[in-house]
Amino acid sequence: QSVLTQPPSASGTPGQRVTISCSGSSSNIGSNYVYWYQQLPGTAPKLLIYRNNQRPSGVPDRFSGSKSGTSASLAISGLRSEDEADYYCTAWDDSLSGVVFGGGTRLTVL
Amino acid sequence: QVQLVESGGGVVQPGRSLRVSCAVSGFTFSSYGLHWVRQAPDKGLEWVAFIWFDGSHTYYADSVKGRFTISRDNSKNTLYLQMNSLRVEDTALYYCARVVVTTTEPYFDYWGQGTLVTVSS
Numbered sequence: 001q002s003v004l005t006q007p008p009s010a011s012g013t014p015g016q017r018v019t020i021s022c023s024g025s026s027s028n029i030g031s032n033y034v035y036w037y038q039q040l041p042g043t044a045p046k047l048l049i050y051r052n053n054q055r056p057s058g059v060p061d062r063f064s065g066s067k068s069g070t071s072a073s074l075a076i077s078g079l080r081s082e083d084e085a086d087y088y089c090t091a092w093d094d095s096l097s098g099v100v101f102g103g104g105t106r107l108t109v110l
Numbered sequence: 111q112v113q114l115v116e117s118g119g120g121v122v123q124p125g126r127s128l129r130v131s132c133a134v135s136g137f138t139f140s141s142y143g144l145h146w147v148r149q150a151p152d153k154g155l156e157w158v159a160f161i162w163f164d165g166s167h168t169y170y171a172d173s174v175k176g177r178f179t180i181s182r183d184n185s186k187n188t189l190y191l192q193m194n195s196l197r198v199e200d201t202a203l204y205y206c207a208r209v210v211v212t213t214t215e216p217y218f219d220y221w222g223q224g225t226l227v228t229v230s231s
Contacts, residue, residue, distance in 0.1 A: 002154065035216050037155070044205060044221035045147075045155065056219070088155050090216045098169050099145070099157035099216045 003028065004089055004102035011108040017077040020105045022089035024070050028100050032092045034072040036065055039086045039104075048087070049074060076107070084109045112136040112220045114206050119225035122196055130225050132189040132206030140164065140184040143209040145218065146191050148202035148227075158204070159191065163212060174200075196229045203227075 005023040012018040022034065036049035047056050049065035052072065062078045076083055089102040118130035132144070146158040159180040160169045168180050179192040189206050203226050207218040 033215055033217075035218075037218075039155075044223060045218070046221075047217075047219055050210075050217055051215075086154075090155075090157075092214045092216060096172070098171055099147075099160065099214075101155045101157060104154035 002103040003093060003096070003100035004091065006087075006089060006102035006105045008103065009106050009108065011110055012076075012079045013110045014079055014081065016079045017075060018079060018107065019076075020074045020087050020089075020107070022072045022074070022102050024072075024091060024100070026070060027095035028070075028091040028093040029067065029072055030070040031094055034065065034067050035090050036063075036074045037088045037090065039088065041085070045088065079109055081109050083107060112208070114208065114220055114222035116204060116206055116222045116225035119204065119227045121228045121230060123231050124196060124198055124229055126196055127192070127194045128196060128227060129190055129192045130204055130227065131191075132222055134187050134189070134206075134208070137208075139182075139187040143212065144182065144189045145207045145209065145216070146180060146189075147205045147207055147218075147221075148200075149205070149224075150199075150202040153202075156202070157216070160209075160214065161189070169214070193227070196227075198229050201227060201229045 033051040037045035038048045039045045052067040053065045093100045145160045161180045177195045203224040205224045208220045210217040
C-alpha cells in the first residue's frame with residue numbers, strides 16, 4: 001500500500017486530454033513539493049514535472065502539473081501514442097523523514 | 111556527460127548480504143546528494159535511501175532501516191548500498207539517482223540503468 005494514492009490505470013485516445021490524480025496527506029503533499037516521473041517500458045524513470053508545476057527543459061508543454069491541499073494532478077493534453085507509459089507522483093514526507101511514491105498509473109493510448 | 115552506472119547485483123540467499131555500487135562520472139560527485147530507489151518485478155517505484163552530498167545525513171525507508179546502509183566515497187566517485195539480512199521481498203532492480211538541489215526533495219535529474227538483486231533460496 002503506497003503512501004500516495006494514484007489510480008492504477010488511465011486511458012485516452014490520441015488528441016484527448018487525460019488527468020492522473022495523486023492523493024496524499026498533510027505530511028507529504030500538503031507541506032512539500034510534488035514531482036512527477038514518466039517511466040517508459042524497460043527504461044529508468046524520467047523527470048516530467050518538478051516543484052508541483054514546473055517543466056524541465058525538453059518536456060513538452062502538453063504536460064502540466066498542479067497541486068491543491070493534499071492532492072496533486074498531472075494533465076496530459078493532445079495525447080500521443082508515445083505517452084503510453086507508467087506515471088509516478090512523489091514527495092518528501094516529513095513524518096516518515098523519507099521519500100514517498102504513488103503506486104503508479106499505467107497510461108494506455110487507445 | 112553525466113553517467114551513473116550501478117553494479118554488484120546478483121542472486122543471493124535470504125539472510126545473506128550484498129553490496130551494490132553506483133559509479134558516477136561527468137559531474138562533481140561531492141556536490142550532489144544521491145538516492146537509491148528500487149523497483150520489484152512488474153511493480154512500482156519504492157524509495158530506499160538518501161545520502162547528503164557530504165555524507166553528513168542519511169535517511170532510510172522503514173522497510174530497510176536497520177538492515178541497509180547507504181554510504182559514499184567522494185574520492186572514488188562511488189555510491190554504495192550495503193544490504194544485510196536480505197529478504198525475498200528485497201528482490202528488485204536497484205537504481206541510483208542524483209538530486210538536483212541540496213534538499214530532501216525527490217528532484218532526480220539523472221538515473222542509472224539499475225542493477226538487479228534477486229533474493230532466493
